[in-house]
Amino acid sequence: MICNSKKLRTGFSLIEAVVYVALLGVISIFIANSVIFLVQAYARARAEREVLANARSLTDHLATKIASSQETYGFASQFDMDAGQLSLVSAVAPTAGHTTGYADFWMDNGVAYMREEGDAATPLSAATVRVTAFRFERIIQTVGREAVRMTIRIDAASPKFPASATLITTTALRGNY
């Protein structure tokens, strides 16, 4: 009998196997879900980071250029529209034989570009984001006091992990101050 009872207690019983398999299933599902959540959180965080970094650098770059310019060049600028264009006249980097130089900013197919006179167009935003608003408003408070207000909206390029930032700020043209 002792021998028999020892023999009985070795190995798995059916109920133990069922419990183990069920536990394993539950654990597997939980781990898989957690891993998927982690990967998604990482992708979301990356999209937010990209949007933030691009929006910040684009706004800083534009603000610096606007502040150092003398005037906006009205004929080449498109104000008050979401797919706007800004053309600036600046004495900071004049072309040879001139006292001023021109710099243009525009967006095309979700990418913001800059071109300084004599140079090739340079993209100002990364391929991981889309510029969806590139709007400029010209402010003339009084004679000789010009400023540009920009509204820049940046969205993550992938629609799967949406992230978006809208930056609005005004910079006075200090070149004529």
Next chain:
Amino acid sequence: MKHGFGLIEIIIVTAIVSGALFMFSQVGAFALKVLRHEKENLEMSLLAEDGIEAMRALRDESWANNIDAHDEGTDHYISLESGKWKIGDTAVPPVGQYSRFVVIEPVLRNAQDKISASGTADPGTRKVAVRVTKDTRTVSLVSYLTDFQQYVPRPADAISVSYEGAATDANLASFPSNNAGDGDPAQSFTTPASSIQVTRVSLLLRRATAAPSHVFAEIRSTPVSMALGTSTTVASVSIPQSASGWVDFYFPQPVTLAAVTSYYIRLRSMPASTDVSSGSAGTLHWLYRQTASSQYAGGVARRYIGRLSNSADQGQLLDQYDFGFRVYDLQ
């Protein structure tokens, strides 16, 4: 019998693994929250900077009217209308999800003329705080504004040429046309005996419908030659609706015009009234007067310029008509 895993061991392992995964996911969620928080912070900081820049512009325009005239210590609101900042006591709609307030406070100076908590009030300096809020979060920027402009010779402008006699308030030019491509109206004028530098033109307008297209003015040698100057855009809502009023169109850089020469003020819209289906919407009334011999001797009115996208179309000459206009010269 003591070999292998028991249920209790599996449960412990499961608990440790779950705990680790939960922690990782919390870290991920926290990182996301921090990034979004930082993004909102950036948006709010830039809006506050926008506000400080607006206050500087208002200071440059008029210390007496824009800074000195407002109550100290209470909330004020700033808004951008037709290319100019306005400050007032009535709340303005929030910018996106953020509300913005401006508080102007007096500045006291001590015996050494330094800013201090007590002392004599300095009439030429104010402390300005711009506060941007969203729910319970606030970003504040504080700056001091001084009335240094009173010591700087300031450019000013005065009316050089004008026609003040326009009184008929009717739809003469069908402008901006409702997607019909009816073109633009214009008024010619003749410069005085010496050359002038035009800082702005002022047109006598009335808004006849709730929301016509935004408008801007151009100065050209002929109705269809290249523009010599393009003004800032005027939002249609800022054009008076109940009665006509003079609406300013500022030129960012003064436009130099030769002496005793004819030029045109061409009123344009955005989207363009010259193109069919451009999205342009009417209607504005540019007040005019009709007399058998055009009352303003220096110029005449025109309408339908550039109609149906034909940029060479000089439109129709209205030789008995004159639109009300003022041309300002830099002093």
